[in-house]
Amino acid sequence: MAEVYVARMRDDPGYVIEFVDACGASPGNRSLKWVIVISTQFGCPVNCRMCDAGGDFRGNLTFEDLRSQIETVFSAHDEIDPRDCQKLKVQFARMGEPSFNDEVLELLRWFKDRYPNIVPCVTTMTPIGREQWFEKLLEVRDSFSDFQLQFSINSTDDDYREKLMPYPKMSWDWLADFGREFFRNEQRKIVLNFAICPDIPVQSGFVKRYFDPKWFIIKMTPVNPTSAATENGFTIAHNRLVADNLIRLKSSEFENQGYAVIQSIGDMEENLIGSNCGQMARRIIATS
Numbered sequence: 294m295a296e297v298y299v300a301r302m303r304d305d306p307g308y309v310i311e312f313v314d315a316c317g318a319s320p321g322n323r324s325l326k327w328v329i330v331i332s333t334q335f336g337c338p339v340n341c342r343m344c345d346a347g348g349d350f351r352g353n354l355t356f357e358d359l360r361s362q363i364e365t366v367f368s369a370h371d372e373i374d375p376r377d378c379q380k381l382k383v384q385f386a387r388m389g390e391p392s393f394n395d396e397v398l399e400l401l402r403w404f405k406d407r408y409p410n411i412v413p414c415v416t417t418m419t420p421i422g423r424e425q426w427f428e429k430l431l432e433v434r435d436s437f438s439d440f441q442l443q444f445s446i447n448s449t450d451d452d453y454r455e456k457l458m459p460y461p462k463m464s465w466d467w468l469a470d471f472g473r474e475f476f477r478n479e480q481r482k483i484v485l486n487f488a489i490c491p492d493i494p495v496q497s498g499f500v501k502r503y504f505d506p507k508w509f510i511i512k513m514t515p516v517n518p519t520s521a522a523t524e525n526g527f528t529i530a531h532n533r534l535v536a537d538n539l540i541r542l543k544s545s546e547f548e549n550q551g552y553a554v555i556q557s558i559g560d561m562e563e564n565l566i567g568s569n570c571g572q573m574a575r576r577i578i579a580t581s
């Protein structure tokens with residue numbers, strides 16, 4: 294289904310990143326759908342309480358570091374020209390907050406020239422101080438026929454949100470206005486992602502006050518049993534049935550408010566082998 298790459302860089306055991314090569318449709322067949330997930334920073338200054346990529350921040354990846362993740366994956370599959378892939382997605386969603394890195398915008402411009410069929414997917418917790426980066430993202434968006442933007446909302450309770458993602462973030466009004474501006478007719482809606490576990494407050498009524506279902510879609514992702522989540526005491530759903538039930542309950546709340554909902558439960562095997570975001574890199578750094 295997927296391979297997680299771990300790359301040690303700068304000739305230094307502390308500079309480790311992860312990236313992922315996944316078949317989106319059927320195993321071994323990348324011509325229909327191909328998903329590559331890349332890192333944008335060494336560690337992450339946001340330090341979310343449920344993410345193993347957080348902490349031990351050592352700076353941004355360069356343009357070459359970003360590009361080499363894509364090219365490494367492409368070169369492992371020389372049986373297919375990426376330009377022939379029907380749905381080629383590159384997600385900025387592994388280690389790091391992408392909006393902190395200006396080279397992400399450069400990489401998007403490089404995609405436009407080399408691989409215009411790429412669908413970029415930017416996942417962000419929208420840190421304060423990066424307004425200009427987001428303004429430039431709006432300009433780059435129009436180079437692609439499809440572009441996915443995801444806000445990591447995680448909780449609707451401001452205090453709890455602060456605890457989960459301990460970094461200053463844009464206001465609810467800014468999120469609603471920017472998302473509305475980013476949306477293009479006939480294109481996919483802006484994704485609002487929530488981390489689902491019994492401890493985290495998520496209220497659909499609060500979301501409806503700011504985010505119109507015409508432009509926003511809800512995504513539910515269970516909190517995975519990463520080292521960080523376990524150390525920080527989150528109640529984790531360790532089996533599929535419990536995770537399914539929890540997400541089904543929350544989903545129907547949002548559906549009643551008029552939203553479409555994506556249930557992103559993934560494969561529990563990812564938990565068993567420890568392939569969630571940051572887990573492999575953490576393991577390699579610890580054993581170096």
Ligand code: SF4
Pocket residue numbers: 337338339340341344345346347348387388389390418
């Ligand atoms: S979830 Fe994203 S923003 Fe938060 S620590 Fe992990 S990589 Fe950084």
